[in-house]
Amino acid sequence: MAVLPRSSSSLELTISVPGFASSPSLPSSVRELDINQVPSEDEWMTENMEDEEESSNGGHPRKKLRLTKQQSHLLEESFRQNHTLIPKQKETLAMQLKLRPRQVEVWFQNRRARSKLKQTEMECEYLKRWFGSLTEQNRRLRREVEELRAMKVGPPTVISPHSCEPLPASTLSMCPRCERVTTNSMDKGPTKTTTDATAAAALSSKVATPALQSRQPSAAC
DNA sequence: GGTGCAGACAAAGTTACCTCA
DNA sequence: GATGAGGTAACTTTGTCTGCA
Known part of the structure; x- marks a missing residue:
């Protein structure tokens, strides 16, 4: 692909062939197609582009410009x-x-x-x-x-998510398949599944973390 | 209006040179 | 003086956007 200069004053021209330019078998002269390559040897590390004319650089290895402060x-x-x-x-x-x-x-x-x-x-x-x-x-x-x-003394209680009333921990059971804690029939409404961690959090009267709150019971349970 | 093409450009990755410890 | 690491200019590849036929 040839990238043509956008303004007539610019000598910017890079020619690169996709899948060709970086080929190891590429002759070294291909790089010379890029006329942005270094102009004259001596000027490079001292003054950058003092003369605007882009003379052919005759296959110099690329030199590195050092920008001034x-x-x-x-x-x-x-x-x-x-x-x-x-x-x-x-x-x-x-x-x-x-x-x-x-x-x-x-x-x-x-x-x-x-x-x-x-x-x-x-x-x-x-x-x-x-x-x-x-x-x-x-x-x-x-x-x-x-x-x-x-330090628990009596049977632990869990706050029901439905009635917001304390439930005895004895109403809890573990689902053998997904190993989640579920509440039994005492609580009205659909069977609520909660994670072990959620139950533990409830035990300590802490609000469950958003990540835990967002966990929904699986359809299988 | 949809499509293909070319050009411009930015991002990402790479190479090569230079400086410095 | 040789050397390896780090910084960075320059380059390549790739993807996206835009204007045009």
């Missing part, structure tokens, strides 16, 4: 204002920086990638901390349940 600063500034560039902005910025529009474009692509990476790392950290705190909370609640179970 001012260039980086200006690029960062415009990135802060906008994470993407419209072609006009790109042209202007390139002129200001004495870079090719293509270089500005690449810089913005890489910059977006870096900021996304940073964002992802931050989210990862946040989730790790959250996981840690939930684990700790879970451990605390389990311990609390154990304590309450240990």
Whole structure:
């Protein structure tokens, strides 16, 4: 596919053949088709694109441009204002920086990638901390349940989800198939299935967690 | 209006070069 | 001086969107 320059002043031209460009058997001269490649050897690490003319580079290995502090600063500034560039902005910025529009474009692509990476790392950290705190909370609640179970005196009662009245724990039974705790006939309405954890939470008069509340009895029970 | 095509562009992934410890 | 790691410019591939015939 040939990407033609969008403005006549731009010499931006990249020719790449899908499934061909990265082929190991590709002759090294193919890279020369990209006229964005380095102009002259000596200018590269010192002054970027001082002369705009894109002379043939005669098959140089790709050199790496090092942006000056001012260039980086200006690029960062415009990135802060906008994470993407419209072609006009790109042209202007390139002129200001004495870079090719293509270089500005690449810089913005890489910059977006870096900021996304940073964002992802931050989210990862946040989730790790959250996981840690939930684990700790879970451990605390389990311990609390154990304590309450240990100190029970009389038969434990469960609050009926239907009548909101206390039910004796003796009305509870375990479904052998799904290992859920179910209430027996004492409570009016459809047989209510609840998880072991829910029952335990009810025992300690705690409100079940949303995740547990959302669990519905299976059709089989 | 639906379809196919080409161009532009962004995201994701990769490569290669440079710097520095 | 050699070397490995990290940073990043430049590149490739792929997918999406848009305008046009």
